[in-house]
Structure formats: structure tokens, C-alpha cells
Amino acid sequence: EVQLVESGGGLVQPGGSLRLSCTASGFTFSNYAMSWVRQAPGKGLEWVSGISGGGGSKYYADSVKGRFTMSRDNSKNTLFLQMNSLRVEDTAVYYCAHDSGAYWGQGTLVTVSS
């Protein structure tokens, strides 16, 4: 059974940093591209970032470019999202997802507020 489990969310002040993690199981993690997708309260889905299976190619939404960094550790089946210079508008549930869209974690809530 495929499982994606996010962690690392929480409350942070504007300008602060957080590091999200996503641990995968049930499939050959290194073979697949992965994504981070977020959803602000009451809003739609917004793609944040994507990374190739080997980690050599990374892609970012304009809204987070230069502030967020996506990475992966295939030896530990884990995906990361380092979020710096956080803004109030980054408040959302952050999901990690298999790039096919077939598998999603339950999400972790990030709240940016003073």
C-alpha cells in the first residue's frame, strides 16, 4: 500500500523558516517525480514545486521561487521542502504528492502569522 506522510508544519512568524518532510512507502520512491501542492484555507489547489526521481531537476511556482527549496533523499524515501522568508499568504495545508497525482499525503498545516 502506498503511503505518503507529511510532517513539519506549524505556526511561524512572517519572515521565518520551516522545513517540511514527506516519507514515502509502498513504491520505488527513486523512480518517480514528486510534487508539493498547497491549499490555502477555503481556496483551491496550488502547485508549489516538483522534483525529478533522481533529484537533478527541480521546478518551482513563481510565487515561491527563490524562497522555497525542494529536495529528496532517496536512500531514506523522503522528500523535503525548505521554506524561507515565509509570508502570511503562504498559510496553507501542504500536500506531498506522487507526480502522477495518484497518491497524496494527508497534508500538514503551515500557518504564517504574527
Place this chain on the structure above:
Amino acid sequence: QAGLTQPPSVSKGLRQTATLTCTGNSNVFGDQGAAWLQQHQGHPPKLLSYRNNNRPSGISERFSASWSGNTASLTITGLQPEDEADYYCSAWDSSVSARVFGGGTKLTVL
């Protein structure tokens, strides 16, 4: 990064057919169309259709996807109460190397 455009809401009666649309810039759907996801309140999205109307295992045949030019569609036949949810289309925009989502359509089953 321009997104995809979906109508905010659609309402249809029980056992009727709903067709949800998703419009993008030219070529965003390429030769694979859009992916469609369903999301119930408080839950993560669930994939309904991907790449040329392929349905993941366990997805009902009542859900079918298609696309023509810059418009993708999801048709849901025999509407059931559990189909009431938010529906999102998604595609990889190779012109900007980014995934784009539609704003979502809230489907109400009357």
C-alpha cells in the same frame, strides 16, 4: 504562470449527467489532455483521470475525460450524492515548466 479556468460551480440533479470544463492556453494539454481530481471537504484530492482518459484502479466508469484544443472536460454520468465535491483539472505547462491547476468547480447534486 497562467492557470486553467474552470467554472466555480455546477448544479445538477440526482442521476443526471454533469460535464465540467477546463480551459487553458494553447498547447497546455498537449497530446495527453488534463488530469482530473476530486476533493471532498477535509480530505486530500483523489485522482479520477489522467493522460488520455485513463482511470486509476477503483474509479467508476461513470467518470470519463476528454479534451479538444484548449478545453478539457470531465463527464460524470448517473450523478450520486457522493459525487458532490470539488473538482480540479491539472496539466503540465511545458512552456513554463510548471504544473497548473484550475481554480476548481464545486459540484452540487440536487
